[in-house]
Amino acid sequence: MSQAKDKDAYSALIQALRVFPNVGVKTAQRMAHTLLQHNREGAAELLAALDNALQQVGNCRHCNTFCEGEECTICADEQRDKTRLMIVHMPADIAAMEAAHCHDGLYFVLMGSVSPTQNMDLSHVALEKLIARLADSPVQEIIIATSFTAEGDATAYILTELLKEQPYKISRLARGMPLGSELEYVDAGTLAQAVYERQLLQEKKDAPC
Ligand SMILES: [Zn+2]
CATH class of the missing domain: 1.10.8 (Helicase, Ruva Protein; domain 3)
Structure with missing residues (x-):
């Protein structure tokens, strides 16, 4: 050849x-x-x-996801809870969340992540657009739904720093056991995180007399 x-x-x-x-x-x-x-x-x-x-x-002028026209179907949906905004990396993350039917608020798509190996390079995340999106909005709660990777952790850190002076309730997705999983088959990192982020089922009670 x-x-x-x-x-x-x-x-x-x-x-x-x-x-x-x-x-x-x-x-x-x-x-x-x-x-x-x-x-x-x-x-x-x-x-x-x-x-x-x-x-x-x-890009949708509100949430930055890909769409045809100025506004995506989710942002145009009057039934969505406009007080809760979930921040994700990519449009595919919205599809995953929508398939899980666990979030009825709106989204914002960063279109990338912060790279901790390149001096926390912010050039691939739409932070300015996010700030503009939040200005004069009815948003009260922000859910950071970045990945559980070094890049996702760095992005979550940057977002938390960016928003820490703001009045929003802010949370991040919990790490934990995959649904249907058995302890012995779960990797150590996931298992440890599930222990650290365990949920309280009952407060300690005084012993009966
Ligand atoms: Zn949108």
Whole structure:
């Protein structure tokens, strides 16, 4: 097999595919091979879908999630509790929460996370948009629903610092045992966190006389 020359269409495709995070030359070459050799129809669909999405999809002016038009369906829903705002990393997190039917308030999507390994780089989180969202809003409670990763913890810390002078009730999702799990199969970190964040079932009572 001959190597592609610089600047030809094949090389340009490989270069373009590297737009994705964690995609290096080898992975980009494999992707290009799949698209050009095995699935040209899929490649054309991808091209059309990408072009359409670039034309149609923007960010909701309230919650910052992806949507078509100015406002997403959740922000437009009058039935949602406007006093409670859940902050998540990505639009997919909203889908997960909605599937769980456990939050009837609104959301704000940071569209990224704080990186503790890069000097707490804040450039990938929409903090200014969040501040603007909260100004003159009826929000009373903020639920920080960031991931339980180093990035999620750093993001939760930054949010807590950012909001600590504000009057909101602020909470973060609890860490704990997965539903349906048995103790012996749960990893030590999750188990320890479940012990630290255990819930009180009954206060201590005086011993009966
Ligand atoms: Zn919205």
